[in-house]
Amino acid sequence: MSLPNHFELLASDGHARTGKIATPHGVVRTPAFMPCATAGSIKGVHWRDVREAGVDIVLGNTYHLMLRPGAERIAALGGLQRFTGWNGPMLTDSGGFQVMSLSDLRKVGETAVTFRSHIDGARVELSPERSIEVQLLLGADIAMQMDECVRLPAERADIERAMALSLRWGERSLRAFETAPAGHMLFGIVQGGDVPELRQQSARGTVATGFHGYAIGGLAVGEPQAVMLAMIEKVALHLPTDRPRYLMGVGTPEDILEAVRRGVDMFDCVMPTRNGRHGVAFTRFGPINIRNSRHIDDPRPLDEESSWPPARSYSRAYLNHLVRAGETLGAMLLSEINIAYYQSLMSGIRDAISTRSFDAFYEQTRAGWARGDIPPR
Amino acid sequence: MSLPNHFELLASDGHARTGKIATPHGVVRTPAFMPCATAGSIKGVHWRDVREAGVDIVLGNTYHLMLRPGAERIAALGGLQRFTGWNGPMLTDSGGFQVMSLSDLRKVGETAVTFRSHIDGARVELSPERSIEVQLLLGADIAMQMDECVRLPAERADIERAMALSLRWGERSLRAFETAPAGHMLFGIVQGGDVPELRQQSARGTVATGFHGYAIGGLAVGEPQAVMLAMIEKVALHLPTDRPRYLMGVGTPEDILEAVRRGVDMFDCVMPTRNGRHGVAFTRFGPINIRNSRHIDDPRPLDEESSWPPARSYSRAYLNHLVRAGETLGAMLLSEINIAYYQSLMSGIRDAISTRSFDAFYEQTRAGWARGDIPPR
Numbered sequence: 001m002s003l004p005n006h007f008e009l010l011a012s013d014g015h016a017r018t019g020k021i022a023t024p025h026g027v028v029r030t031p032a033f034m035p036c037a038t039a040g041s042i043k044g045v046h047w048r049d050v051r052e053a054g055v056d057i058v059l060g061n062t063y064h065l066m067l068r069p070g071a072e073r074i075a076a077l078g079g080l081q082r083f084t085g086w087n088g089p090m091l092t093d094s095g096g097f098q099v100m101s102l103s104d105l106r107k108v109g110e111t112a113v114t115f116r117s118h119i120d121g122a123r124v125e126l127s128p129e130r131s132i133e134v135q136l137l138l139g140a141d142i143a144m145q146m147d148e149c150v151r152l153p154a155e156r157a158d159i160e161r162a163m164a165l166s167l168r169w170g171e172r173s174l175r176a177f178e179t180a181p182a183g184h185m186l187f188g189i190v191q192g193g194d195v196p197e198l199r200q201q202s203a204r205g206t207v208a209t210g211f212h213g214y215a216i217g218g219l220a221v222g223e224p225q226a227v228m229l230a231m232i233e234k235v236a237l238h239l240p241t242d243r244p245r246y247l248m249g250v251g252t253p254e255d256i257l258e259a260v261r262r263g264v265d266m267f268d269c270v271m272p273t274r275n276g277r278h279g280v281a282f283t284r285f286g287p288i289n290i291r292n293s294r295h296i297d298d299p300r301p302l303d304e305e306s307s308w309p310p311a312r313s314y315s316r317a318y319l320n321h322l323v324r325a326g327e328t329l330g331a332m333l334l335s336e337i338n339i340a341y342y343q344s345l346m347s348g349i350r351d352a353i354s355t356r357s358f359d360a361f362y363e364q365t366r367a368g369w370a371r372g373d374i375p376p377r
Numbered sequence: 378m379s380l381p382n383h384f385e386l387l388a389s390d391g392h393a394r395t396g397k398i399a400t401p402h403g404v405v406r407t408p409a410f411m412p413c414a415t416a417g418s419i420k421g422v423h424w425r426d427v428r429e430a431g432v433d434i435v436l437g438n439t440y441h442l443m444l445r446p447g448a449e450r451i452a453a454l455g456g457l458q459r460f461t462g463w464n465g466p467m468l469t470d471s472g473g474f475q476v477m478s479l480s481d482l483r484k485v486g487e488t489a490v491t492f493r494s495h496i497d498g499a500r501v502e503l504s505p506e507r508s509i510e511v512q513l514l515l516g517a518d519i520a521m522q523m524d525e526c527v528r529l530p531a532e533r534a535d536i537e538r539a540m541a542l543s544l545r546w547g548e549r550s551l552r553a554f555e556t557a558p559a560g561h562m563l564f565g566i567v568q569g570g571d572v573p574e575l576r577q578q579s580a581r582g583t584v585a586t587g588f589h590g591y592a593i594g595g596l597a598v599g600e601p602q603a604v605m606l607a608m609i610e611k612v613a614l615h616l617p618t619d620r621p622r623y624l625m626g627v628g629t630p631e632d633i634l635e636a637v638r639r640g641v642d643m644f645d646c647v648m649p650t651r652n653g654r655h656g657v658a659f660t661r662f663g664p665i666n667i668r669n670s671r672h673i674d675d676p677r678p679l680d681e682e683s684s685w686p687p688a689r690s691y692s693r694a695y696l697n698h699l700v701r702a703g704e705t706l707g708a709m710l711l712s713e714i715n716i717a718y719y720q721s722l723m724s725g726i727r728d729a730i731s732t733r734s735f736d737a738f739y740e741q742t743r744a745g746w747a748r749g750d751i752p753p754r
Contacts, residue, residue, distance in 0.1 A: 040698055041706040046423075069673065069698045077676055077694050085691060296446065299454055314462060317454050321417055321446045328705065329418040 007244045015263040018353040023089040023141035024183040028056040030265040033342045039064045043273045044335040054343040057089040059268045063098030067117045071137035079139025092140035094131045128169040132176035145173035147189040152222040159193035166191045167205040185212035203238035213244040220250045236263040276335035279323040286369040294376040295320040308340035384621045392640040395730040400466040400518035401560040407642040410719045411436040420650045421712040431720040434466040436645040440475030448514035456516025469517035471508045505546040509553035522550035524566040529599040536570035543568045544582040562589035580615035590621040597627045613640040653712035656700040663746040671753040672697040685717035
């Protein structure tokens with residue numbers, strides 16, 4: 001039996017698609033980039049600016065939030081959207097990925113993964129059923145099945161074992177999701193590392209289980225971009241065209257443009273805020289390391305044609321100074337500038353697909369990045 | 378010969394006064410609180426919010442800015458107001474106080490103080506003449522004479538020596554300021570520690586030199602509040618009523634209210650942002666330590682009647698979580714909430730003096746602080 005479909009495909013151009021997803025907290029325009037509200041905030045960015053930058057949906061991390069402040073506490077406070085004041089659509093991950101990357105003494109079993117909290121060392125168990133329970137307590141509009149993600153490079157046997165486990169966990173996640181309120185969605189996750197046959201097997205199995213949408217997991221975890229793109233192409237062949245497709249944890253603006261070209265609808269990444277905290281601004285002319293001494297006396301803005309006011313109004317000299325002096329405002333400004341750049345990229349992508357001019361947009365955008373930053377003054 | 382007067386006294390109520398100072402970058406309503414843009418930003422607060430909170434004037438630190446990014450660099454970029462995008466009135470300190478508190482291997486001589494930069498260890502010399510030069514390069518609307526500030530408690534002989542040196546440095550500062558563009562101001566600084574006779578001697582000497590306005594320095598440096606207030610009363614007797622009076626580095630909301638009552642017009646302090654970064658919110662009901670577990674499940678805002686939206690809209694539970702999780706947004710929100718609270722206090726003070734109801738305002742405000750926070754939920 002097929003689950004209700006909340007995704008509407010509005011136009012496509014080649015493999016690139018644009019559409020919208022109706023969630024209980026509002027509409028998400030796709031292709032969509034979801035900034036990460038990892039521990040309940042988009043690091044260094046006011047929620048009003050997240051909204052203002054054109055963000056439709058944000059990602060909350062089950063692992064962080066279940067440990068602090070706790071899923072039951074957030075539920076009692078009205079769910080994550082109300083707790084944070086974001087009040088818009090929210091996707092939560094299953095927690096599985098962060099258990100692997102952040103916790104100590106983790107042990108993966110058939111039933112659940114057990115680990116020690118990176119905050120207080122407490123022993124915690126996360127099963128597919130508990131992950132879904134937590135995500136529903138958080139109030140996720142879109143929840144993710146629990147899966148096991150393998151860092152690449154890895155042995156084929158390890159990739160296959162994790163892929164098969166993810167298929168079984170997907171079925172359990174779906175059963176646990178049966179009690180979810182109407183309108184909420186559960187996405188399955190295709191695993192299989194960098195092995196085409198395993199990707200195909202995982203895609204077929206996940207689609208056979210049947211979810212509201214499909215994610216491609218286990219990429220951007222150490223493999224070259226070409227391998228990532230080849231895996232996306234392989235998986236996309238097996239995904240239904242009427243359901244949203246989400247490439248997890250990706251990525252650079254270039255990764256996103258390439259993945260959209262191959263039929264992906266949704267993305268998330270910490271890159272805009274993490275790189276912003278490290279002094280890197282994303283622009284039409286590629287990433288700019290504002291700490292570089294070439295900017296120290298430069299009165300020009302990052303990009304005088306940016307749609308985001310701080311990218312037009314603050315001088316490179318001021319941003320350079322703030323970053324070098326370790327002033328929080330530097331990280332704040334670069335983080336919101338990056339969030340806004342990512343959103344302007346997604347908006348340009350959506351418009352281009354709608355008008356069947358994605359190829360021209362693709363070439364023009366890549367030409368801007370290739371041109372590089374303006375010459376030093 | 379008397380310097381031009383840019384201060385207009387509009388009303389007084391007891392010793393409390395309200396007025397306005399005309400500066401090249403705009404009008405400052407007094408009593409005024411100046412947030413500290415120490416290294417070129419109000420830590421953790423967007424400039425638009427500084428403006429929105431009702432701030433008329435900010436303070437820039439000569440010591441920090443001369444070391445990084447450098448006064449000549451800032452001058453080439455149009456001055457500190459343009460460099461930061463603040464574009465409003467700005468007062469700079471002389472750098473002397475930070476040399477004493479932040480640098481290594483400092484040596485105070487008659488001509489100048491020499492020290493090693495806390496940033497890169499470079500040997501730097503700061504004389505009254507260089508301090509004024511730097512402040513004019515920064516574009517200060519109000520510059521401060523160079524002085525020597527002694528931390529209390531201190532020996533009378535040390536206090537007297539520093540006070541006398543400050544008088545001589547005041548005269549040199551004034552001569553150096555003769556080339557300043559019209560409309561810019563130089564304030565003298567009264568020293569003398571906690572010794573009434575030395576305070577009197579310093580006030581008379583400083584007024585005899587003749588400045589655009591007068592500061593009371595060397596307080597809030599370790600002495601009890603009663604001593605500070607007694608020194609203010611002593612000094613105020615000797616200051617001309619037609620010139621602005623600035624109490625440097627003060628302080629808590631209570632310090633400010635008490636000092637206004639004794640005739641002070643201007644204040645600066647890092648407290649709103651520093652305490653904000655440490656999880657403390659200033660409110661009508663006194664300071665609130667939002668990290669305290671009493672707030673962990675509390676859906677109520679900090680103060681539902683606050684004029685500052687985030688103090689009304691975010692729950693205590695969310696702020697508690699952000700601070701505990703070390704999320705930058707927590708420090709950002711509490712810093713701007715505190716800046717806004719200080720400004721609402723100053724606005725209330727000005728209105729009360731204008732309507733000759735300062736005593737009632739004073740009692741009511743103190744009653745709110747004494748009442749304390751709302752009971753835990």
